[in-house]
Amino acid sequence: EVQLVQSGAEVKKPGESLKISCKGSGYSFTSHWIGWVRQMPGKGLEWMGVIYPGDSDIRYSPSFQGQVTISVDKSISIAYLQWSSLRASDSAMYYCARRGPFTYAFDYWGQGTLVTVAS
């Protein structure tokens, strides 16, 4: 069974750093792109970027380029999303999702990680 399990909710202060994770199982982790999607409170889905675990090829949305870092440790089948200096506006739910075979659609999703940034 394909599963993406994300790390738990985080409460941080502005300026702090953060790294959240997404562990894939039940499939060949290195053969499928993993994407990150932001959903701010009460708002829609936003495409942040994708990474290919096989060779760490990364594609960022221009809106998120330079704001976050996407990475992967293929030896333990985990993708990461990190911030070096959080802002209050980073408060949101973050989902990881797997791209299906031979398509750009995200066929499996993690349960989401809620990030709250407040002083």
Add this chain to the structure above:
Amino acid sequence: QSALTQPASVSGSPGQSITISCTGTSNDVGGYKYVSWYQQHPGKAPKLMIYDVSDRPSGVSNRFSGSKSGNTASLTISGLQAEDEADYYCTSYSRSSTLEGVFGGGTKLTVL
């Protein structure tokens, strides 16, 4: 980065059919067959309903169908049921400004 354009809300009665549109450009919806649709219930992760314009993943009801004409894609739900009430998002591969993916703004479906 421009989001794809969806109506903010649509509604229908049980048993009826509704269609949600998703309008983009030739750089995304119109240029590729990679349009997908997601259903999201409150507090839940999105679920893939349609991929590659009109294909359904295993386990998704055949009441859900997708199509595309020019720069506009559509999701049709026939035989509306109460459990279809949710937010629906379209997304497309995009070749604009190195952006690989873009979502629509989302449509709230209300089953009356």
